[in-house]
Amino acid sequence: MSSAASIDLRDVRKQDLNHVWHPLMQYEGRSEDDLLVIVSADGCEITDSDGKTYLDAYGGIWNVNVGYGRDEIVEAVYEQMKTLPFYPMTQINVPAARLAARLAELSPGDLNHFYFVNSGSEANETAIKVARQYGRATHSGESRFKIICRYKGYHGFTMGAMSATGQVRRRAPFEPLAPGFIHVELPTADAHGADDIARVIEREGPDTVAAVLAEPVVGGGGVHVPPDDYFPALREVCDHYGCLLMFDEVITGFGRTGKLFAAEHWDVVPDVMTIAKGVSSGYLPLGACAVTEKVWSAFLGGADEGKEFAQVSTYGGHPACCAAALANIEILTRERLWENSEAVGAYLLARLKDLSSPLVKEVRGLGLMLAVELQNEDGTELDGERTKKFGGALRDAGVITGKMSHVMVGSEPVFTLASPLILTEEQADRIAGAFVTALRAIS
Ligand SMILES: Cc1ncc(COP(=O)(O)O)c(C=O)c1O
Missing domain, CATH: 3.90.1150.10 (Aspartate Aminotransferase, domain 1)
Incomplete structure (x- = not known):
């Protein structure tokens, strides 16, 4: 002590x-x-x-x-800072490549591709953009841009992530926020939350909805655990309407809820998953947006097709942050x-x-x-x-x-x-x- x-x-x-x-x-x-x-x-x-x-x-x-005081993480960061303190993701850096591969091993299903950023807000910002670009790429002629989110949910302080956030008092001073975000109530034990979302998708027009974004267990909104049948049913709803299911595992990831990822409680694999917080236990800032092979394939195409993901972050994938995350994950999995x-x-x-x-x-x-x-x-x-x-x-x-x-x-x-x-x-x-x-x- x-x-x-x-x-x-x-x-x-x-x-x-x-x-x-x-x-x-x-x-x-x-x-x-x-x-x-x-x-x-x-x-x-x-x-x-x-x-x-x-x-x-x-x-x-x-x-x-x-926990605090893990010298292993501090030493990994120190070594990395001495060797290569920084280089952007315009080239490859060793810790980022190793971290992405490790995260792919640990994440549910085939969430195999990771876009690195610096925070949970940016991870969700990225997920929202991924969903919109995916919607355009896979449903030609349709304008799938709407994101369905939940009241009480929190997804971050940046404009997109705040627009997805369903906390009235946090949103109010900054309105109008970004258009295209629709909020629904959290499920209760006696209500069919996934059916409610299906109804909203029908009313909005399925060909306008890009994704549903949800915290598996709502955190800052007061800790709300869903009924066990909610997310499996929501997975089916999203598949039925062809929209993405996106899990914000910024709090719930990395062991917080008693599983490595909360998605494991219900055997549900989201199409997109955002992580931050526990990925580096706060020793250095890091966030990421993970996508499955299905989502990834929508970003592949010829050089002139404009299918690449047009977003760049100076510090996303920072080698020292990735080294911290690797050492953190080594501790978390070893113990x-x-x-x-x-x-x-x-x-x-x-x-x-x-x-x-x-x-x-x-x-x-x-x-x-x-x-x-x-x-x-x-x-x-x-x-x-x-x-x-x-x-x-x-x-x-x-x-x-x-x-x-x-x-x-x-x-x-x-x-x-x-x-x-x-x-x-x-x-x-x-x-x-x-x-x-x-x-x-x-x-
Ligand atoms: C569920 C969830 N998503 C996203 C965020 C935003 O993360 P950050 O504060 O790292 O931007 C938070 C922050 O508390 C969060 O609880």
């Missing part, structure tokens, strides 16, 4: 307050002390400038799958971390379900992708103040979680958990204990 000596970072706090624009943060009324200054991390724990250690039950931001995610995730879920408080509305999730939704004692929605107090109490108890924010409307009292996949049962007990303490603090 690393312990940072108490560091005087008053200057840093001032510089931050005056000059750093943090995400999702209201600056009016903000003080220097609102946020922690995180100075080091090891395993599942992070340490702040006062030397206080917290259990990072959010895994950075759903992404530090192998079979999806198995720990499944086992300790089920243990933590059970502990949280035991909370038995009228303030807990629902506990849900899969693997180490969990959520605790709160309510008032009388079943009404917890207000913002009480939600904030609960989050503060968790932090005081030494546990950092995510908090769903800016999704739909209301105060959204959902606390999300996505710890590193190396979490132990003892650490899971600490998380559950912090929830008990925080519940007491707002009772």
